[in-house]
Amino acid sequence: MEIRPILSSLHKHRVPALLIVLEIALACAVLCNAVFMIGQCIAGVRAPSAIDEQGLSVISLGGIDEAHVESGMARNLAALRAIAGVQAAAAISDVPLGPDIWYDGLTARPDEESQINSSEYFLGSGGEQALGLKLLKGRFFSAEEFADSTLLPSHVSSSHVVLINESDARRMWPGESALGKQIYGDNAAWTVVGVVADVLGQDPNGNGPAGMYSSIFFPQRPSASLNHYVVRSAPQDRDRVLRDALQVLGKLEPGAVLEGKIYADMRADYFADTRDMAWMLMMVCVVMLAVTALGIVGLTSFWVGQRRRQIGIRRAVGASCANILHYFQTENFLLSTAGVVLGVVFGFAVNVYLMENYEVSRMPWYYLGCGALALWLLGQGAVLGPALRAAQVPPVVATRSV
Amino acid sequence: MFAYYLELAFRGLNRNRVLTALMVLAVALGIGACMTTLTVLHVLSGDPLPGRSGSLYYPQLDPRDMDAYTPGVEPPGQLSWIDGMYLLRAKRAKRQALMTGGMVPLQPEQASIDPYHSEARYTTADFFPMFGVPLQYGTAWGDAEDQSKARVVVISAELNNKLFGGKNSVGKTLRLQATDFRIIGVMGDWRPNPHFYDLYMGSYADYEEVYVPLSTARDLHMDHDGSTDCWGNGNTGGQDNLEKAPCTWLQFWVELDDPSSVAAYRSFLQHYSEDQRTAGRFERPVNIRLRNVREWLEFKQVVPSDARLQAWLALGFLVVCLINTVGLMLAKFMRRAAELGVRRALGASRRALFGQLLMESGVIGLVGGLLGLVLALVGLWAVRQQPSDYAKLAHMDAAMLLLTFIVSVVASTLAGVLPAWRACRVAPALQLKAQ
Numbered sequence: 001m002e003i004r005p006i007l008s009s010l011h012k013h014r015v016p017a018l019l020i021v022l023e024i025a026l027a028c029a030v031l032c033n034a035v036f037m038i039g040q041c042i043a044g045v046r047a048p049s050a051i052d053e054q055g056l057s058v059i060s061l062g063g064i065d066e067a068h069v070e071s072g073m074a075r076n077l078a079a080l081r082a083i084a085g086v087q088a089a090a091a092i093s094d095v096p097l098g099p100d101i102w103y104d105g106l107t108a109r110p111d112e113e114s115q116i117n118s119s120e121y122f123l124g125s126g127g128e129q130a131l132g133l134k135l136l137k138g139r140f141f142s143a144e145e146f147a148d149s150t151l152l153p154s155h156v157s158s159s160h161v162v163l164i165n166e167s168d169a170r171r172m173w174p175g176e177s178a179l180g181k182q183i184y185g186d187n188a189a190w191t192v193v194g195v196v197a198d199v200l201g202q203d204p205n206g207n208g209p210a211g212m213y214s215s216i217f218f219p220q221r222p223s224a225s226l227n228h229y230v231v232r233s234a235p236q237d238r239d240r241v242l243r244d245a246l247q248v249l250g251k252l253e254p255g256a257v258l259e260g261k262i263y264a265d266m267r268a269d270y271f272a273d274t275r276d277m278a279w280m281l282m283m284v285c286v287v288m289l290a291v292t293a294l295g296i297v298g299l300t301s302f303w304v305g306q307r308r309r310q311i312g313i314r315r316a317v318g319a320s321c322a323n324i325l326h327y328f329q330t331e332n333f334l335l336s337t338a339g340v341v342l343g344v345v346f347g348f349a350v351n352v353y354l355m356e357n358y359e360v361s362r363m364p365w366y367y368l369g370c371g372a373l374a375l376w377l378l379g380q381g382a383v384l385g386p387a388l389r390a391a392q393v394p395p396v397v398a399t400r401s402v
Numbered sequence: 403m404f405a406y407y408l409e410l411a412f413r414g415l416n417r418n419r420v421l422t423a424l425m426v427l428a429v430a431l432g433i434g435a436c437m438t439t440l441t442v443l444h445v446l447s448g449d450p451l452p453g454r455s456g457s458l459y460y461p462q463l464d465p466r467d468m469d470a471y472t473p474g475v476e477p478p479g480q481l482s483w484i485d486g487m488y489l490l491r492a493k494r495a496k497r498q499a500l501m502t503g504g505m506v507p508l509q510p511e512q513a514s515i516d517p518y519h520s521e522a523r524y525t526t527a528d529f530f531p532m533f534g535v536p537l538q539y540g541t542a543w544g545d546a547e548d549q550s551k552a553r554v555v556v557i558s559a560e561l562n563n564k565l566f567g568g569k570n571s572v573g574k575t576l577r578l579q580a581t582d583f584r585i586i587g588v589m590g591d592w593r594p595n596p597h598f599y600d601l602y603m604g605s606y607a608d609y610e611e612v613y614v615p616l617s618t619a620r621d622l623h624m625d626h627d628g629s630t631d632c633w634g635n636g637n638t639g640g641q642d643n644l645e646k647a648p649c650t651w652l653q654f655w656v657e658l659d660d661p662s663s664v665a666a667y668r669s670f671l672q673h674y675s676e677d678q679r680t681a682g683r684f685e686r687p688v689n690i691r692l693r694n695v696r697e698w699l700e701f702k703q704v705v706p707s708d709a710r711l712q713a714w715l716a717l718g719f720l721v722v723c724l725i726n727t728v729g730l731m732l733a734k735f736m737r738r739a740a741e742l743g744v745r746r747a748l749g750a751s752r753r754a755l756f757g758q759l760l761m762e763s764g765v766i767g768l769v770g771g772l773l774g775l776v777l778a779l780v781g782l783w784a785v786r787q788q789p790s791d792y793a794k795l796a797h798m799d800a801a802m803l804l805l806t807f808i809v810s811v812v813a814s815t816l817a818g819v820l821p822a823w824r825a826c827r828v829a830p831a832l833q834l835k836a837q
Contacts, residue, residue: 063580255517288722354711
């Protein structure tokens with residue numbers, strides 16, 4: 001296909017050609033960034049957490065005095081474990097994505113300052129099994145360690161041992177085993193006795209990507225700060241188990257404020273905003289692509305209409321239907337290419353702006369590539385209809401004056 | 403003349419129906435998306451207390467130690483107990499209130515309502531007159547109750563509806579954290595947005611249900627929630643020790659009516675900081691702030707970045723739609739070159755043709771704006787179904803309604819400039835010859 005005549009014809013119709021290029025460029029820029037943000041949203045919503053998310057129910061206990069929380073704990077746990085279908089139950093300070101936040105900066109050396117907020121979890125006896133932590137190395141806490149540990153008035157654990165996340169172990173002691181190492185924070189030090197598969201930190205949306213998988217677990221004997229009960233059961237039992245558990249605790253703790261939730265619902269609630277954002281972006285993408293396609297159809301139809309005579313003449317002097325079809329397809333390809341090149345530049349610039357002003361990370365190059373490809377295909381798809389109509393212009397048109 | 407052009411423009415809509423429909427649709431989609439996000443932004447950045455917020459100020463001091471000190475660093479966003487109480491008792495402003503928030507176990511007498519954690523505000527007496535809180539029954543408390551740590555409570559209209567069916571509940575008893583409180587006032591409808599006086603409980607948080615004197619709350623060890631920022635050895639005594647701990651956890655608001663009293667208050671804060679530094683309690687050089695409500699909200703960037711991002715995205719989308727409209731309008735006007743040529747030959751001036759074509763694009767904007775308004779209303783409805791705490795505020799007001807049409811008409815008229823200019827430059831002779 002000879003390109004020169006197409007170029008000179010485009011040169012004559014500079015303004016509409018420029019408009020198509022600009023439209024494709026803007027659509028490409030918005031599309032790349034929107035799809036990238038959708039990807040980030042979905043990655044956040046799907047972030048794995050190595051606890052038994054499907055089987056857990058969480059009940060928070062409030063409104064009773066602190067001494068009572070401690071003394072009632074053994075009895076409450078025994079009652080919870082007696083419910084049919086309960087595999088494990090334990091008291092805990094908070095669960096990942098829960099409402100309470102307890103951060104500390106933890107380091108491998110005593111004089112360092114940590115730039116990351118690590119989430120602290122305090123487990124009552126049996127908490128590892130109740131959450132469903134996956135032990136990768138080392139061991140869980142012993143009964144003595146649970147009995148020995150509590151929270152000092154300075155809000156620091158008096159325990160000597162901790163469990164940490166796999167990510168933290170790798171970050172703090174790259175290439176070494178974390179077991180037996182000392183971990184420092186808040187003028188205290190603890191020995192790592194076990195490494196567990198990554199558990200989400202608290203409030204990953206607020207804490208940023210660095211602290212997402214920075215979690216540390218302390219043993220703790222019954223005390224007031226263990227004000228959540230986690231109950232683990234088979235996923236199909238959990239609704240009934242939660243109902244029964246609330247009833248049982250309601251009888252044992254009259255006047256207490258009990259709030260029970262299925263863990264899967266807590267997780268869904270936490271990420272609801274992010275999911276909505278993804279849906280909104282998706283809708284914008286679809287509508288914008290549709291508008292762009294319609295724009296291309298509209299302008300190309302107009303073009304075809306304007307050039308009916310020329311097309312007729314070309315057909316009369318020997319051009320085939322396929323020639324005409326290819327002419328419009330090539331023309332669109334040239335315009336799309338120009339648009340896409342400009343769009344990739346725009347898209348990159350938008351990403352840089354967003355990185356500076358919002359919590360958006362750098363967009364990998366393949367998003368730009370995919371966006372460009374999508375706009376190319378869209379352009380070719382949109383031009384097909386008007387081009388086919390152009391190809392059907394009969395040569396006899398050339399002989400008519402109007 | 404104008405009416406004639408308008409009539410022509412409406413007739414023009416009827417020609418090339420497909421092209422016109424595409425243009426209207428493009429404008430409507432762009433405007434709909436844009437107005438939805440702009441309305442959300444407008445609601446979120448609204449004035450929480452119109453008429454009052456200009457004279458409400460939020461003093462900040464810097465009592466921290468020299469750890470990690472850099473000159474000009476922002477002082478903490480809250481006050482410690484010692485500083486807060488000093489500023490409160492100094493009474494250098496027209497009114498002042500020291501406050502914090504928390505969750506209090508509320509144990510209703512009605513068996514039908516299970517006990518639950520209720521959002522509470524612990525504050526000194528001036529909170530009510532200073533923020534202009536309306537009371538439908540009873541009164542707020544005064545300095546005497548603050549002094550005597552009285553067991554009194556003011557409740558929100560919502561809680562009054564929930565517990566007492568909306569009837570006058572003044573004098574009744576409310577059980578909070580196993581202590582009986584006497585209800586002395588029931589608030590009217592009062593929900594300043596954003597929740598400016600304590601952003602640490604969420605900027606568009608659900609509103610407090612119970613309001614208790616600060617001294618009473620501390621006396622009864624009611625839990626304090628929100629942010630607690632400590633330095634040095636931190637807080638070693640738990641919640642009950644917060645009065646003595648090197649921690650900031652209280653919000654303090656003052657009412658200052660004119661610039662001279664603002665300046666006076668600023669120098670008062672300055673002197674207080676200097677005195678504390680001389681006394682050795684403050685280690686850092688004097689570092690104070692005194693922002694009014696608007697400045698404070700701007701500084702804390704309360705408008706969620708998601709909302710701003712969405713507005714930008716929608717704006718980008720509107721531009722795509724408008725470029726699309728320009729292209730389609732170009733097609734539509736050029737198709738009428740023959741007609742325009744005849745009219746030029748009959749004596750219509752270029753200016754007249756230009757005006758007519760612009761009017762036609764403006765009318766497309768008007769129709770597109772109408773449809774866009776419907777889309778924006780649907781969009782806002784969809785926003786309200788979202789779970790975020792600000793979602794339920796998303797309603798369109800008269801100003802945004804008007805803005806919708808202005809933006810729509812102006813945008814599409816601008817989009818019409820280039821096509822109209824090109825269309826009225828046709829040479830009449832050429833068009834007549836082609837006929």
